[in-house]
Amino acid sequence: MSELTILDPFQVLHVPLGDWVEASLQYLVDNFRGVFRAVRWPIDQVLNGIEGLLQSVPPTIGILLGSLLGWQVAGRRMGIFCAFTLILLGLVGVWSESMTTLSLVLTAVFFCGLFGVPLGILCARHDRLEKAVRPVLDAMQTLPAFVYLVPVVMLFGIGNVPGVLVTIVFALPPLVRLTNLGIRQVPADKIEAARAFGCTPGQMLRRVQLPLATPTIMAGFNQTLMLSLSMVVIASMISVGGLGQMVLRGIGRLDMGLATVGGLGLVLLAIFLDRLTQAMGERSAVAGDHRRWFQKGPLGLFLGLFGIGKIKPQAEQQS
Amino acid sequence: MELGDEILSVEHIYKVFGTRPGEAMEMLEAGKNKDDVFQETGQVVGVFDASFSVKKGEIFVIMGLSGSGKSTMVRLFNRLIEPTSGKIFLNGNEITGLTDKELLSVRRRDMSMVFQSFALMPHLTVLDNAAFGLAVSDVGEQERNRRAREALEQVGLKGHEYSFPHQLSGGMQQRVGLARALTNDPSILLMDEAFSALDPLIRTEMQDELIRLQAEQQRTIIFISHDLDEAIRIGHRIAIMEGGRVVQVGTPQEILNNPASEYVEAFFKGVDSSKVLRAGDVARFDAEVVVGEPQPGVAPPAPYAFVTDDDHRFVGLIDSTVNGEGASPRTLAPDQLRTITFDTPLHEVLDIAASVPYPLPVLTQEGVLHGTLSKDAILKSLSHH
Numbered sequence: 013m014s015e016l017t018i019l020d021p022f023q024v025l026h027v028p029l030g031d032w033v034e035a036s037l038q039y040l041v042d043n044f045r046g047v048f049r050a051v052r053w054p055i056d057q058v059l060n061g062i063e064g065l066l067q068s069v070p071p072t073i074g075i076l077l078g079s080l081l082g083w084q085v086a087g088r089r090m091g092i093f094c095a096f097t098l099i100l101l102g103l104v105g106v107w108s109e110s111m112t113t114l115s116l117v118l119t120a121v122f123f124c125g126l127f128g129v130p131l132g133i134l135c136a137r138h139d140r141l142e143k144a145v146r147p148v149l150d151a152m153q154t155l156p157a158f159v160y161l162v163p164v165v166m167l168f169g170i171g172n173v174p175g176v177l178v179t180i181v182f183a184l185p186p187l188v189r190l191t192n193l194g195i196r197q198v199p200a201d202k203i204e205a206a207r208a209f210g211c212t213p214g215q216m217l218r219r220v221q222l223p224l225a226t227p228t229i230m231a232g233f234n235q236t237l238m239l240s241l242s243m244v245v246i247a248s249m250i251s252v253g254g255l256g257q258m259v260l261r262g263i264g265r266l267d268m269g270l271a272t273v274g275g276l277g278l279v280l281l282a283i284f285l286d287r288l289t290q291a292m293g294e295r296s297a298v299a300g301d302h303r304r305w306f307q308k309g310p311l312g313l314f315l316g317l318f319g320i321g322k323i324k325p326q327a328e329q330q331s
Numbered sequence: 332m333e334l335g336d337e338i339l340s341v342e343h344i345y346k347v348f349g350t351r352p353g354e355a356m357e358m359l360e361a362g363k364n365k366d367d368v369f370q371e372t373g374q375v376v377g378v379f380d381a382s383f384s385v386k387k388g389e390i391f392v393i394m395g396l397s398g399s400g401k402s403t404m405v406r407l408f409n410r411l412i413e414p415t416s417g418k419i420f421l422n423g424n425e426i427t428g429l430t431d432k433e434l435l436s437v438r439r440r441d442m443s444m445v446f447q448s449f450a451l452m453p454h455l456t457v458l459d460n461a462a463f464g465l466a467v468s469d470v471g472e473q474e475r476n477r478r479a480r481e482a483l484e485q486v487g488l489k490g491h492e493y494s495f496p497h498q499l500s501g502g503m504q505q506r507v508g509l510a511r512a513l514t515n516d517p518s519i520l521l522m523d524e525a526f527s528a529l530d531p532l533i534r535t536e537m538q539d540e541l542i543r544l545q546a547e548q549q550r551t552i553i554f555i556s557h558d559l560d561e562a563i564r565i566g567h568r569i570a571i572m573e574g575g576r577v578v579q580v581g582t583p584q585e586i587l588n589n590p591a592s593e594y595v596e597a598f599f600k601g602v603d604s605s606k607v608l609r610a611g612d613v614a615r616f617d618a619e620v621v622v623g624e625p626q627p628g629v630a631p632p633a634p635y636a637f638v639t640d641d642d643h644r645f646v647g648l649i650d651s652t653v654n655g656e657g658a659s660p661r662t663l664a665p666d667q668l669r670t671i672t673f674d675t676p677l678h679e680v681l682d683i684a685a686s687v688p689y690p691l692p693v694l695t696q697e698g699v700l701h702g703t704l705s706k707d708a709i710l711k712s713l714s715h716h
Contacts, residue, residue: 199450201446201448201450202450202452204411204446204450205444205446205450205451206463206467207411207438208409208411208438208442208443208444208446208521209438209439209443209444209463209464209467209511209515210435210436210437210438210439210464210467210468211467212435215467219452219463219466219467220452223452223454224452224453224454226454
C-alpha cells in the first residue's frame, strides 16, 4: 500500500506543511509571547484614544461635527448628506456600536497609513523590493481570514486589539499597491524638470511625486477603509465589538432583525466614509478660485467672521 | 557685454546608452561608426566625439533631425544624462567632475531648462510654478514670489499668477515654462525644442519674444531645434548634428556659404537663402568708387560712381545716365538715395533693389561704404545656392 508508484507518487511523497505550521506556531507561542503582547501596546493606545473620544461625544454634537467635516471637505451638499446618514444611524439605534466600529476602522486605517504609504514609496523607488513585496500582498489579500484568525488568537489573545490586527493584514495591500502605482505614474517629464531645477530626492518626493500621486493614494485609503469595514464583521468572531458583533449575534440566534439593523449600520457607515474620502481625493481646482482649503466652507466662514484668512491673496494681487 | 568669452565648452564628449558602454567605446576608438556598434553590441551611441564651445551672450542653436543626439547633448550640459567620457566646462570649471552637491547648485543657479512638453506642475499655480526653482533652493516666500512675478511680467503673463497650468493655452503654458527658467536668473538657458509643440503662429511669436528677451538681458541661450528655419531665425551660431556627431558649427551665413559636408548642403537646400544672407554678405566693390570731391568735367568711368570722403564715409553718387544733349552727370546726396545697412536680410533688399536704377550702396552702422549691391549681384547670389 505504501509503495512508491509513478502513477500516484503522493501516497508516499508528502510534505507535512500543516504539522510544520503547528510546530512553529507552538514554538512562537512558547517563546515569543511577550514580543507579540508588546505589539498590542501601541494599537491599544491608539484604539482606546479614538474610541474614548468618539464614545464621549454626544450623538447630537457628533452629527453636527460630522456634517461640518463633510461640508469643509466637499461642500454644502456633502455636509447635508453626512448629516442624513449619521442621523439615520442614530435613529436605528446603533450609534454607540457604530462609534466602536468607527474607532476600530480608523485605528486600522491609521496603522495602514503609517506602514503602507512609506512601503508603497519604497516599492516605487526599488523594483526589487516591489517584486519581493507583491506576492506577500497577494497572500494577505487572498488568504481566507479564518486561516489566520486562529494563530492571531493564540499569539495575541481575543478582543478589539487582535481584531484591529487582522483588519490591518487584510486592508493594507491596496494602500501599498496604489501608493506605489501613484508614484510610478508621475509623468517622466515632470520628474526630469524637477531634477533639472536641482531637486534633491527628498524634495522630489515632497514637492512633485507625492502631490501628483495624491489622488491615487487617496483612492488607496478609500479601498483600505472599505476593506476594513468588511473585515470588522469577520473579526467579531474573535470577540471584537461594534456593528459586526450585532450581525454575528443576529445570525447566531437567527434574529434577522438584529442582523439587519447591524448590517444597515455598516452600510450607512461605509457610505459615509466612502463619500468623504473620495471627496478628499478629488482636487477642487475651480477657475478663479484662489482660496485655500481653510478659506472655504464652515472654517472659512468662521475665520471670515474674525477677518482672518481672506485678506492675503487680494493683498498679493495688488502688490 | 561683448561676444567672445567662452561660457561653456565641450571637449570630446561621448554618450553611449546601454549596459556595456566600455565595449562600445573601444569599438568607437577603433573607428567603427554608430550603426556598426549597434549591430554588434546593441549599445546605442547618443553623442559621438562632440567638441565645441558656446560664447557668452549668444543664442547657440543645436540643430539636427530626430535621433541625431541633440536632446541627449543638451542633457549632458546639466548632467541629467551622464556622459560616458569627455569633459564639459562651465566658465572654466569642469562640470563633469562635480560632486552631487555642487551639481545641484549648478542646476539651481547656472543653468535652467525649458522643455518641449512644458513639464509644468499641475498642482501648483502659475506663480508657484514660476517660483519652483527658487523654492527648491529654499529662497524665502516673499523673495521668490517677487522674482517669479518679475519673470512672469517679462514673458507677458501678468494677471495670470493664480491660474493653474491646465487653464492656459499651450503658448501661455510655455511662457510659464520660460518664466520658471528665467526666475532663477541662470547664466545659461537650455531650451529643448521649446517651441516645437506650439502652432506656427504662436511659435513665431515666441521666437520674437525670445530674441527680444535675449537682446535685453544678454543671456546665453542654448536652443535645441529640428527646424532649420527656426535655427536660422534665432541663432547667432548653429551647430549641426548628424548621427551623434557635430558636423559643423558656424553662423548661418558661414554654413550656407561653406557647407562642411554633403549632408549639411542637402540640409540647407530647402532654405530660402534670401532669409539667411544679409546685404553685407553679397555686397561687392564692383562699381567705381571715387574718393573725395568729384572733379567737374571729368566723366566718371561708369554709369554710376560712389563717392566717399577720406574716412570712407558714403557721401553721394554720381549718375552719368542723365538723358539729353550735353547734360552733365548729376550728383545725388545720400538723403536722395536708397541706402541699406550691411545687416539687412537679403529678402528685404529685393523690393528696394527693384525700385531704383542704381546699384544699392551698402553701409555699415557708422555710414562707411561697405560695398554695393547691384541687381545682377543679388540674382547671382540667390541662384548660386
